Structures are given as structure tokens and as C-alpha cells.
Amino acid sequence: MLEEEDYPGAIQLCLECQKAASTFKHYSCISELNSKLQDTLEQIEEQLDVALSKICKNFDINHYTKVQQAYRLLGKTQTAMDQLHMHFTQAIHNTVFQVVLGYVELCAGNTDTKFQKLQYKDLCTHVTPDSYIPCLADLCKALWEVMLSYYRTMEWHEKHDNEDATSASEGSNMMGTEEANFDRGYIKKKLEHGLTRIWQDVQLKVKTYLLGTDLSIFKYDDFIFVLDIISRLMQVGEEFCGSKSEVLQESIRKQSVNYFKNYHRTRLDELRMFLENETWELCPVKSNFSILQLHEFKFMEQSRSPSVSPSKQPSSTSSKTVTLFEQYCSGGNPFEIQANHKDEETEDVLASNGYESDEQEKSAYQEYDSDSDVPEELKRDYVDEQTGDAPVKSISRETLKSRKKSDYSLNKVNAPILTNTTLNVIRLVGKYMQMMNILKPIAFDVIHFMSQLFDYYLYAIYTFFGRNDSLESTGLGLSSSRLRTTLNRIQESLIDLEVLTDPTATLTAAEERKEKVPSPHLSHLVVLTSGDTLYGLAERVVATESLVFLAEQFEFLQPHLDAVMPAVKKPFLQQFYSQTVSTASELRKPIYWIVAGKAIDYEQMLLLMANVKWDIKEIMSQHNIYVDALLKEFEQFNMRLNEVSKRVRIPLPVSNILWEHCIRLANRTIVEGYANVKKCSNEGRALMQLDFQQFLMKLEKLTDIRPIPDKEFVETYIKAYYLTENDMERWIKEHREYSTKQLTNLVNVCLGSHINKKARQKLLSAIDDIDRPKR
Numbered sequence: 001m002l003e004e005e006d007y008p009g010a011i012q013l014c015l016e017c018q019k020a021a022s023t024f025k026h027y028s029c030i031s032e033l034n035s036k037l038q039d040t041l042e043q044i045e046e047q048l049d050v051a052l053s054k055i056c057k058n059f060d061i062n063h064y065t066k067v068q069q070a071y072r073l074l075g076k077t078q079t080a081m082d083q084l085h086m087h088f089t090q091a092i093h094n095t096v097f098q099v100v101l102g103y104v105e106l107c108a109g110n111t112d113t114k115f116q117k118l119q120y121k122d123l124c125t126h127v128t129p130d131s132y133i134p135c136l137a138d139l140c141k142a143l144w145e146v147m148l149s150y151y152r153t154m155e156w157h158e159k160h161d162n163e164d165a166t167s168a169s170e171g172s173n174m175m176g177t178e179e180a181n182f183d184r185g186y187i188k189k190k191l192e193h194g195l196t197r198i199w200q201d202v203q204l205k206v207k208t209y210l211l212g213t214d215l216s217i218f219k220y221d222d223f224i225f226v227l228d229i230i231s232r233l234m235q236v237g238e239e240f241c242g243s244k245s246e247v248l249q250e251s252i253r254k255q256s257v258n259y260f261k262n263y264h265r266t267r268l269d270e271l272r273m274f275l276e277n278e279t280w281e282l283c284p285v286k287s288n289f290s291i292l293q294l295h296e297f298k299f300m301e302q303s304r305s306p307s308v309s310p311s312k313q314p315s316s317t318s319s320k321t322v323t324l325f326e327q328y329c330s331g332g333n334p335f336e337i338q339a340n341h342k343d344e345e346t347e348d349v350l351a352s353n354g355y356e357s358d359e360q361e362k363s364a365y366q367e368y369d370s371d372s373d374v375p376e377e378l379k380r381d382y383v384d385e386q387t388g389d390a391p392v393k394s395i396s397r398e399t400l401k402s403r404k405k406s407d408y409s410l411n412k413v414n415a416p417i418l419t420n421t422t423l424n425v426i427r428l429v430g431k432y433m434q435m436m437n438i439l440k441p442i443a444f445d446v447i448h449f450m451s452q453l454f455d456y457y458l459y460a461i462y463t464f465f466g467r468n469d470s471l472e473s474t475g476l477g478l479s480s481s482r483l484r485t486t487l488n489r490i491q492e493s494l495i496d497l498e499v500l501t502d503p504t505a506t507l508t509a510a511e512e513r514k515e516k517v518p519s520p521h522l523s524h525l526v527v528l529t530s531g532d533t534l535y536g537l538a539e540r541v542v543a544t545e546s547l548v549f550l551a552e553q554f555e556f557l558q559p560h561l562d563a564v565m566p567a568v569k570k571p572f573l574q575q576f577y578s579q580t581v582s583t584a585s586e587l588r589k590p591i592y593w594i595v596a597g598k599a600i601d602y603e604q605m606l607l608l609m610a611n612v613k614w615d616i617k618e619i620m621s622q623h624n625i626y627v628d629a630l631l632k633e634f635e636q637f638n639m640r641l642n643e644v645s646k647r648v649r650i651p652l653p654v655s656n657i658l659w660e661h662c663i664r665l666a667n668r669t670i671v672e673g674y675a676n677v678k679k680c681s682n683e684g685r686a687l688m689q690l691d692f693q694q695f696l697m698k699l700e701k702l703t704d705i706r707p708i709p710d711k712e713f714v715e716t717y718i719k720a721y722y723l724t725e726n727d728m729e730r731w732i733k734e735h736r737e738y739s740t741k742q743l744t745n746l747v748n749v750c751l752g753s754h755i756n757k758k759a760r761q762k763l764l765s766a767i768d769d770i771d772r773p774k775r
Contacts, residue, residue: 296430
């Protein structure tokens with residue numbers, strides 16, 4: 001009977017024999033048989049215990065039913081439950097040891113038995129990086145089998161408890177029912193308590209495995225795969241006993257922060273290399289380009305869909321979500337899916353990117369007006385923004401030329417301005433977000449690192465194209481105080497300004513420096529000194545507008561980042577957006593100001609103005625030649641601007657800023673020219689007005705900007721000449737925008753015409769009072 005695993009039958013038979021033997025125990029031969037039967041019963045119990053232990057790895061309903069009936073006949077259901085829990089604990093221990101040992105021995109390749117003597121913790125440190133993931137997957141598969149057996153054991157008891165309760169209510173043996181109820185209550189409690197104990201054991205075993213290897217050397221995809229497996233395991237824990245898996249979370253958090261620090265450090269160095277080799281050419285993407293088309297952001301769509309691929313999900317008519325235990329109760333393993341799911345996803349990406357037709361292929365590329373406008377590198381390769389694998393295919397010159405003219409203009413108007421480096425940063429952001437999605441506990445660290453990518457990009461654009469100390473001294477407030485604060489913060493926290501390492505530096509200083517990156521240098525291929533190209537305007541536009549585009553992508557992602565950010569850290573995110581991301585477009589002012597400052601020869605204009613005679617006695621009808629010279633400069637500027645716009649689309653806000661800067665500078669130069677005048681009559685003042693009106697009239701034909709910037713700045717200065725002494729004093733106090741030199745000149749030129757020496761002294765001291773706080 002035992003050989004056939006009929007335990008209840010064997011016990012029944014043994015008990016009947018014992019009963020018979022005890023009836024005839026007064027015969028000496030029978031009493032010996034009785035003790036032998038007792039030995040047999042104990043032997044049966046031992047075999048029963050072995051049978052019970054088999055349940056832990058592979059639950060079988062019929063097998064378990066027999067074992068339970070047998071224990072019930074022995075009256076030992078409670079003992080059986082205690083034993084079962086010991087077996088489960090043992091099963092977890094043995095299972096993980098055997099799985100890891102198998103991999104370690106396989107990789108060691110020798111038949112040495114030394115590994116078998118090691119502790120599990122030490123054994124885990126011998127797993128090679130290559131076998132780490134398959135071993136982790138097998139470990140989880142094996143642990144899943146143990147937990148599934150426990151889950152099915154509980155199901156069996158729930159089912160049988162209900163049946164027993166029904167039959168008991170029909171029967172009448174009060175005493176037996178109470179005892180059975182007590183047994184059932186004990187078993188239920190024991191099983192429920194066991195859930196957390198078993199899950200705790202599972203967590204500790206996996207934690208030991210996780211921390212046994214330094215994952216910082218892993219490739220990004222492999223690391224994400226490890227996170228995926230652990231994430232799935234946490235889901236199992238949640239369903240198994242409602243646990244939040246603190247042990248697993250903490251160990252994966254440790255590994256992740258460590259991994260991520262190294263990963264981010266390498267990425268920052270790469271970003272610096274990209275920036276230093278960037279020639280700021282346009283990266284051709286479609287006009288409807290969206291970051292969601294990039295491979296790295298696919299997870300954002302998946303995060304809304306179930307984690308298991310649809311084909312693998314059982315077709316369930318009810319809307320109730322199916323737990324993993326219900327799904328895999330009859331077979332399969334949730335950790336098997338993980339590997340298949342990964343392969344499928346990779347295949348999907350490749351399949352969806354094969355262009356089915358010529359038309360689709362064409363639409364993947366940005367079109368250009370004419371051959372000469374296409375940068376050399378773009379004639380060779382085009383970036384397919386769905387996989388980011390460049391090059392996908394070369395396009396011939398003929399194809400480019402044969403495109404319809406209307407297509408070009410359409411795409412040029414809509415296509416975003418970005419470079420290969422911008423695309424790289426965006427891809428990185430996608431990868432960081434993937435990691436954050438799986439790893440909510442380190443969301444803050446990841447977002448902090450992500451903000452550094454943006455910081456470094458912004459800082460690079462500023463140092464390459466916007467840094468100009470002579471501008472800051474003009475006091476025109478080109479860079480807002482917010483932008484200056486942001487740039488200072490980035491410089492202090494992220495930029496390693498010490499080139500040489502000081503051997504006496506403390507360890508903490510060395511650690512801090514590890515977190516910093518050297519300031520990037522502009523590629524020597526980028527020329528910003530030629531007047532013909534408007535001082536590298538095309539490169540400046542691509543760089544600055546790519547930063548603006550990057551800022552827009554960050555704005556788009558803000559709700560997603562906000563959703564995973566821990567509440568206590570949300571102020572950091574808000575500050576990053578309000579202080580840094582929103583300042584991206586503010587960089588336009590200082591960067592394009594440098595172009596405006598060189599695009600027009602203001603010095604030449606001052607020389608021409610110095611040659612004009614202003615103390616004339618009659619009203620003139622002809623304006624001065626400096627006006628024509630200045631207008632000629634503006635026409636040339638306009639022409640060059642059009643030339644540049646053939647290479648790179650110049651967005652309206654940019655051309656507006658450029659025009660505004662040039663006009664502002666011209667108007668300020670005019671005032672400066674008037675402030676150099678030694679003698680001036682009323683008629684001379686009228687001539688100034690005539691000149692300025694002529695300039696405005698012609699300028700308005702060149703630009704759409706209205707009102708003309710700083711128009712009042714000039715007109716107010718010219719008219720101030722006619723003011724009386726009292727009005728002049730009040731005027732000086734109200735108009736702080738003029739320099740001391742300009743105000744002093746105004747007073748000196750008026751002297752003799754309608755202001756005496758005493759009044760002049762009074763006005764000059766008023767100017768001095770205004771100037772004192774400035775000093």
C-alpha cells in the first residue's frame with residue numbers, strides 16, 4: 001500500500017490490526033506483534049512526512065488529499081501543518097542553493113566540489129556577469145513554483161473547510177465538530193501567518209543574490225532586464241501576501257543608485273564629447289516629429305497597457321484583472337514570459353520600421369530647397385527617428401532635386417530645429433525615465449541626474465555662443481537675473497573648473513569633483529568670426545533653438561515626472577522647471593545680441609556723425625549721409641539674414657530679436673553720436689530730427705517690427721534740448737536710462753542758448769547726484 005502511495009489505506013489497515021492486537025494482547029505472541037505494529041505505524045509516519053515534503057515543489061491535488069486523510073486518521077492534522085511549514089522553509093533554502101550552485105559549477109567548468117561547502121551568501125558572489133541574468137530568472141522561476149504550491153495548498157484547505165463545515169452542520173456529533181472546528185481554525189491561522197514568513201524568506205534569498213554582484217558594469221538593457229524581473233517578483237509578493245517588498249525594494253534601490261551614478265557619469269562625459277564635436281548642423285527629422293516616436297519612449301505607451309503582452313493574456317470576458325496566481329495556476333511561469341516578452345518587443349521595433357513603400361520611405365526624410373543648402377553629411381545619411389539608427393539609407397542628389405518645391409517650404413516651416421546631440425540627450429532622458437518607471441524609490445535621484453543633462457546642455461550653449469563680458473558691462477540687462485542665477489548654480493554644482501588635480505586636496509573634495517564635469521569647448525570647425533555668415537548665425541540658431549526645443553520636450557514630460565516624484569521632493573522639480581527649463585528661451589537675447597553687435601558697423605557711424613556740422617543757422621531739407629550709410633548696413637544685414645535662412649529656418653521670434661537688437665543698438669549709437677556734439681543750434685536740433693525721421697521711414701520698409709524699439713530713446717533726447725532750466729532738472733532726475741556723459745553733454749550744449757552758467761552748475765550737480773549711487 002505504501003509503495004502505491006495509499007497512505008490512508010495503510011494507516012487504516014495498521015490501526016485495525018492494532019485494535020485486533022490490543023483485544024488479544026493477553027497472548028504473549030500477540031503483544032510482540034502489537035509493538036511491531038507500533039513501529040510500522042511510526043515508519044508510515046516517516047514516509048508520510050517525506051510525501052508531505054514533495055508538496056512544496058509540485059502541488060498535486062490527489063497526492064495532497066491522500067496525505068491529509070492519512071494525517072486525519074492519525075489525529076495529527078496540526079502536526080502536519082507545522083511540518084509542512086518547515087518543509088516549505090527548507091524547500092526555499094534548498095531550491096535557491098541548487099539553482100545558484102548549478103550555474104556557479106557550470107561556469108567554473110571544473111568538477112571541484114568546493115562550491116557545495118560554501119554558504120549561500122558566498123556562493124552568490126561566484127556568479128559570473130554572463131550567467132547573472134539567466135540564473136536570476138531561474139531562481140525566480142523556482143521560487144515561483146514553491147509559492148504557487150503554497151497558494152494551491154491554501155486553496156485546497158479553503159475548499160475542504162467549506163465541505164467539512166457543510167457536512168458537520170448536517171451531522172450531530174457536537175464534541176467531534178468542536179474539535180474539527182478548532183483544528184480548522186488552527187490550520188487557517190497557520191497558513192495565513194505562513195504567507196508573510198515564506199515571502200520574507202524569498203525576499204531575503206533574492207536580496208542576497210542581488211547584492212552578491214556589482215551590477216554597475218552591466219549594459220543598460222541588461223540592467224533594465226534585471227529590474228523587470230525584480231519588478232515582476234514584487235508583483236508576485238503583492239498578490240501573494242499584500243507585501244510592499246521592502247527588503248527587495250531596498251536592495252534594488254542600493255544597486256540602482258550605484259549603477260545609475262556610474263551610468264550617469266559616463267553619459268555626462270559622453271555628452272561633453274558630443275558637444276565638443278558638434279558642428280551645430282541641423283539633424284533632418286520629419287515635420288511631425290514627436291519624441292514618442294523614439295524607441296526609448298515606447299514604454300510610455302506600454303505603461304498604459306498591461307505588462308504582459310496581449311497574446312499571452314488569457315481571454316477573460318469579465319473586466320476583473322486576473323492575478324498572476326490565477327493566470328499560471330495550471331501551468332506556465334510568469335518569469336518565462338519576461339524573456340519571451342523582451343524578444344517580441346525587439347522584433348516589433350524592427351518590423352515596424354521596415355518601410356513598406358517608396359512613399360513612406362521618402363516621407364521619413366526632411367526635404368531641402370536646393371542641393372547647395374544641404375550640408376555634406378546630410379547628403380550621405382539620414383536619421384530615422386523611430387529607431388534612431390543612423391544611417392538608414394542614403395538619398396541621391398537627384399531625389400533631393402526632384403522633390404516638389406511646395407514640399408520644402410512646408411517642411412522647413414514645421415520641422416523642429418535640433419541637432420544630433422539634442423537627439424542624444426532626448427534619448428537619454430527616455431532611458432532615464434524607463435528606469436524611473438520601474439524604480440519608483442530612486443525617482444528623485446534619476447530626475448536629479450536628468451536635470452543635470454539639461455543643465456549641462458544649457459551651460460554649453462551659453463559658454464559657446466552667449467558668453468561676452470563686454471555685454472554684461474553695457475548694463476542693458478540682457479541676461480535676466482534669473483538666467484544669471486541659473487548659470488551660476490550650474491557652474492558651482494556641475495562644472496569642474498579646476499583643471500589640475502591638487503595632490504593635497506581632501507578626499508571629500510576629490511569625491512565632489514567626481515560628480516562634476518569639465519566645461520566643454522566649442523569645436524574648432526565652428527567659425528563664429530566671419531561677417532559673411534553673420535558671425536556663425538546659422539550655428540547659433542541651430543544651437544539656441546535646439547535648446548528651446550529640448551526645453552519644450554521637458555515641459556511635455558513634466559506631468560510624467562511629477563507623477564513619480566516623492567511628495568517631499570516635488571519642490572525640487574518645480575524649482576528646476578521655473579528656474580532652469582523656462583530660462584532656455586532667455587538665452588536668445590545674449591546670444592543674438594553678439595551677432596547684432598557685430599553685424600552693423602556702429603563705430604563707422606560715430607565717425608561719420610562726428611564730421612557733421614550741427615551749429616547751422618538755417619533749416620536744412622536734406623538729411624545727412626550717415627543716415628544712408630546706416631540704412632545700407634541694415635540692407636546688407638537683411639540680405640545676409642536671408643542667405644542664412646536658406647541654410648537654416650530662422651523662427652519668427654529669432655528674427656524679431658535680431659532686428660530688435662540691431663535697431664536698439666543703432667538708436668543708442670545715434671544718441672551717443674548726438675552726445676559727442678560740441679556745439680549745436682536750434683536748426684541743428686531740427687536737422688537731427690530730420691535725420692532720425694528719414695532713418696525711421698526707410699527702416700520701416702525693411703522690417704515688420706512695430707513699434708520701432710528705442711524710438712523714444714532718441715526722440716526724447718533730441719527734444720530735451722529745448723527744455724527750460726527747471727524742466728531740465730526734473731527731466732534729468734526722471735531719465736536714468738541715459739549715461740552721465742550724455743546728460744552732461746546735453747547741459748553743456750544748451751549753455752549759452754537758453755541756460756546760464758549758474759543754472760548749468762546746478763544741473764551738473766544734479767547729474768552727479770544721480771551718478772553717485774551707480775558708482
